[in-house]
């Protein structure tokens with residue numbers, strides 16, 4: 001079972017991923033284990049690519065795209081594929097939908113080219129994707145309150161709203177896989193909804 005969590009910066013993914021992992025470790029004791037991971041940088045050595053892509057002054061949208069893809073190639077090979085092979089539940093914060101939403105809707109790169117690269121790279125498809133949807137201004141305020149802004153986040157609400165419309169398009173197109181959760185609810189409401197969705201899928 002390969003599960004991804006998606007959404008714009010500041011939507012609450014990290015909090016929700018941790019709650020979900022905790023709950024699944026309690027309820028799914030009979031499965032081979034629950035692995036939490038994230039992109040970019042979720043493999044040994046991945047911090048270097050993460051720093052490069054998030055902090056250094058990249059100017060070409062393709063350099064950014066290829067760094068995210070290189071990061072994912074290693075992440076899939078070293079972490080995701082082995083865990084899935086061992087029958088574990090893998091929960092990954094951000095994956096291919098982030099690349100489509102940020103690099104296509106955000107940066108203007110063509111969607112079909114990026115998807116062609118995904119196929120060429122042989123990335124496994126998530127079984128289920130939770131999209132925590134929050135309007136950009138709300139997400140932006142949360143991040144500003146935390147004093148945590150990286151390069152992409154500093155581009156602000158216009159950029160994030162474009163990315164959000166990307167997630168919205170993908171959720172409509174891939175509605176069998178992507179489930180939209182209202183990110184404006186409180187933390188425990190969101191967490192209960194995510195857990196229900198995941199358990200229903202696991203035990204169908």
Ligand code: TYD
Pocket residue numbers: 008009010013014039040054068093094095098099100102103150152153
């Ligand atoms: P991160 O600090 O992990 O943000 P968050 O905690 O919100 O997930 O930064 C990841 C940033 O990288 C985020 O702005 C989204 C962006 N990103 C892409 O643009 N393309 C991608 O393929 C991925 C995986 C992330």
